[in-house]
Amino acid sequence: MGVGSAFTISMIMAVWNLVLVVVILALIAHRALQQSNAPTLRCAGGKEPKLTLDAGKQYHTFLSHVWSTGQDQCAVIKRSIQHLLPSVSVFLDVDDLEEIGKLESYIDASASVLIFLSKGYFASRNCIREAKQTVAKGIPIILVHEADPAKGGLTLEQSKARSP
Numbered sequence: 001m002g003v004g005s006a007f008t009i010s011m012i013m014a015v016w017n018l019v020l021v022v023v024i025l026a027l028i029a030h031r032a033l034q035q036s037n038a039p040t041l042r043c044a045g046g047k048e049p050k051l052t053l054d055a056g057k058q059y060h061t062f063l064s065h066v067w068s069t070g071q072d073q074c075a076v077i078k079r080s081i082q083h084l085l086p087s088v089s090v091f092l093d094v095d096d097l098e099e100i101g102k103l104e105s106y107i108d109a110s111a112s113v114l115i116f117l118s119k120g121y122f123a124s125r126n127c128i129r130e131a132k133q134t135v136a137k138g139i140p141i142i143l144v145h146e147a148d149p150a151k152g153g154l155t156l157e158q159s160k161a162r163s164p
Contacts, residue, residue, distance in 0.1 A: 051088055061091070062091040064127060065115075070152065077144070111139070114144060115143050116146065117144065122159070
């Protein structure tokens, strides 16, 4: 290889490893800087808001949706909320559901319920269970309406007509 001694090869390898360590540390520092500049909601003084939950509540919000037309959108909603409020606790079935028979208890453990209204919502037995429990317990409702038919949307009039 044109290298005269084992010592020279050792030195070349040591320098190469040092360069790799420096590059890795620079990448880690760059990533940390990006994370610190990530857009998050801030209160006066630049601090993140302190999110609290009443006793007996585990989730700030519960995402109620029908799988066929709302699963992907609700996953995006959850990740977006968590991006802006890293300490928020959002229930999403694919992440948090342990037993379908406990739907009502998940609602009870939530401070609010976001209903993602899309095609088929009112035809889903489980969505009806979630909506009924929310109303029965007087839990605040956030309504998000999907209007784009290409994404499983429907008009509000169609939703009202299908609502029990």
